[in-house]
Amino acid sequence: MTAAIGLFFGSDEGNTEAVAYRIQQRLGEEFVDVMDIADVTQLEFADYDCIVLGIPTWDFGQIQSDWEEFWDDVSEVDFSNKRVALFGLGDQFGYGDYFLDAMGMLHDVVKSKGAQLIGYWPTEGYDFEASKALLEDQKLFMGLAIDEDQQEEMTAARLNRWCEQIVAEFELEIPVEHLDD
């Protein structure tokens, strides 16, 4: 049986994968199926009405390699009647002109395929020059912003808060465990 939430991630060096499982720990294995985008087909999206997508940015504003390979497939998924929350990983000091760009690109694709996007996240507390993952007013990211390179110590609290937010916006009755890591 599938869980209420399908979480799909791509990860080159393991940071996004680790965050994916930290989200699952907070929401419970019975409520979240975690899948590597390298191992799935677009058909698996059909199983879930509530979807979480995790993507890091690489090489000056590029999409992570497994997401890149999946890009044509994701562009063909019908996301209408689905709620989608995004989380992105990046390095705001090292790549401040391209912070989380891939999350912005994924947002635009999923939105164009009819998804209702949830899980937008305030930009307070981050320091960067430019990002394609910002909404027009520049006050919100298009999903949760995680920086394991520069703000690792803030990740646990951000995940606790964002998990509460997405459960409410998915309109699910899932207790969120608040964790220190």
Ligand SMILES: Cc1cc2nc3c(=O)[nH]c(=O)nc-3n(C[C@H](O)[C@H](O)[C@H](O)COP(=O)(O)O)c2cc1C
């Ligand atoms: C060569 C290189 C290029 C990167 N390019 C970007 C970038 O353009 N924008 C950004 O926000 N982060 C960038 N990063 C930071 C990564 O997104 C970050 O380390 C992330 O946590 C990696 O996730 P992963 O381990 O799941 O692949 C880059 C890192 C490296 C080493």
